[in-house]
Amino acid sequence: MRVAVMQPYLYPYPLYFHLIASVDLFVLFDCVQFPRRGRIHRAPLPDGGWLTLPLSRQPRDTRIADLAFADDAPTLWAERCAALPWLSAEMAETLAAPFAQGVTTYLEGQLRRACTMLGIETPFLRSSTLALPSNLRGQDRVMAAARAVEATTYVNLPGGRELYSPAAFRAKGLGLAFLEPYAGPRVSLLHALSTEPHDALRAERAALPPPQEAL
Numbered sequence: 001m002r003v004a005v006m007q008p009y010l011y012p013y014p015l016y017f018h019l020i021a022s023v024d025l026f027v028l029f030d031c032v033q034f035p036r037r038g039r040i041h042r043a044p045l046p047d048g049g050w051l052t053l054p055l056s057r058q059p060r061d062t063r064i065a066d067l068a069f070a071d072d073a074p075t076l077w078a079e080r081c082a083a084l085p086w087l088s089a090e091m092a093e094t095l096a097a098p099f100a101q102g103v104t105t106y107l108e109g110q111l112r113r114a115c116t117m118l119g120i121e122t123p124f125l126r127s128s129t130l131a132l133p134s135n136l137r138g139q140d141r142v143m144a145a146a147r148a149v150e151a152t153t154y155v156n157l158p159g160g161r162e163l164y165s166p167a168a169f170r171a172k173g174l175g176l177a178f179l180e181p182y183a184g185p186r187v188s189l190l191h192a193l194s195t196e197p198h199d200a201l202r203a204e205r206a207a208l209p210p211p212q213e214a215l
Contacts, residue, residue: 003151011190067103
């Protein structure tokens, strides 16, 4: 079984969704510290700006699973989305999903909805449900998550080549594979899902190369 373990991003670029489609189970890596300059809470916009989720102030060591919205999040979010003139009615309705169940639930819901639009049916699981040992970090924590779901191969984005050792994965009985770098123009699918035919986006995603085993 192929598995990917990735932090939940807000409308990431196409290769992230190709990763989801390339595995049998997609694990949302929410049991780690929230990276404040990452892509979890913000999606890039065509003009170079960001659409940023209205989060509350929280300690630096807050886990992704424990992130909370600001008290006035619904109002702030509605204002930020209304400022996007190209946002389709369908995407506006999707983005307006209720915040009551928390940030991770919201992000998972957005990813699932985008996957439906792209014809991707891969199941999701949150790493916070796996009770991984708290002392594990980095590569060791990823391998523990993969083993916990009885995966045989871990698949990652191309940037992971600098982070993960094939020998270390083999020692744990796991194969290691990577996607090829994305050469397309899109930095986020939010604009594309609002302005382009979904069938064309599905075909474009399906044409991307499959994962390649690491040597």
